[in-house]
Amino acid sequence: MALRIEAIPVGPFQANAYLVFDDESRRAAIVDPGADGDRLATRLQDLRLDLDAIWVTHGHLDHVGGVAGVRRVFPTAPIWLHDADRPLYDAVVTQGRAYGIPIEAPPAPDHSWSEDDVVTVGAHEFRIVHLPGHAPGHVALVGEHDVFIGDVVFAGSIGRTDLPLADPRAMQASLARVSGWAPHLALHPGHGPSTTVGVEVQTNPFLVGLARPRGAGST
Ligand SMILES: [Zn+2]
Ligand SMILES: [Zn+2]
Secondary structure (H helix, E strand, C coil): CCEEEEEEEECCCCEEEEEEEECCCCEEEEECCCCCHHHHHHHHHHCCCEEEEEECCCCCHHHHCCHHHHHHHCCCCCEECCHHHHHHHCCHHHHHHHHCCCCCCCCCCCECCCCCCEEEECCEEEEEEECCCCCCCCEEEECCCEEEEECCEECCEECCCCCCCCCHHHHHHHHHHHHCCCCCCEEEECECCCEEHHHHHHHCCCCCCCCCCCCCCCC
16 A cells, blocks of 8 residues: 655756655556656556546646646546646647747646645645645645645745746745745655755755744644
């Protein structure tokens, strides 16, 4: 029943796609298939996994460029994206052209994330937390031990807030929320290596000092 997580960096931005699966039931979800959809689908098939869902943390092209390819192989896997990121998601083909990156238009999302939604892989639950700032509809998926944090927090850094639809003030509030989470939680970011809430609160210059004493504030 162990939850397994495999990070696969994809595309020119080396965004992390994550295969999330239950060892026993072979149920799986994929987080942010940002490019190389065919390769990701092949990896799922090689692992003999059934794909239950495509979970997108936010609508930037480096996180959704492989959605179409994965969905072609797993046509019943629903796509989840927060409605507030539809303007970004719907513009990725045009955006890709601006960067010189050909992107296959992703199919329309099937579900919109809402705060406190709970989604599962096998017996493992993830709760949705809306963390706007880097993108208006950015969410984190928070499990018992593992968090898919997208481009909100990286090891030692944070996501950009100078992109279209970004909001630096909202980002500060989102970072303050993350700082209040349990230190043991592993953070699996959209780029670069995984880390933990505890390590980032202690060492990430963008998070140091944001955490309030435990119990003194809201999460
Ligand atoms: Zn992003
Ligand atoms: Zn990114």
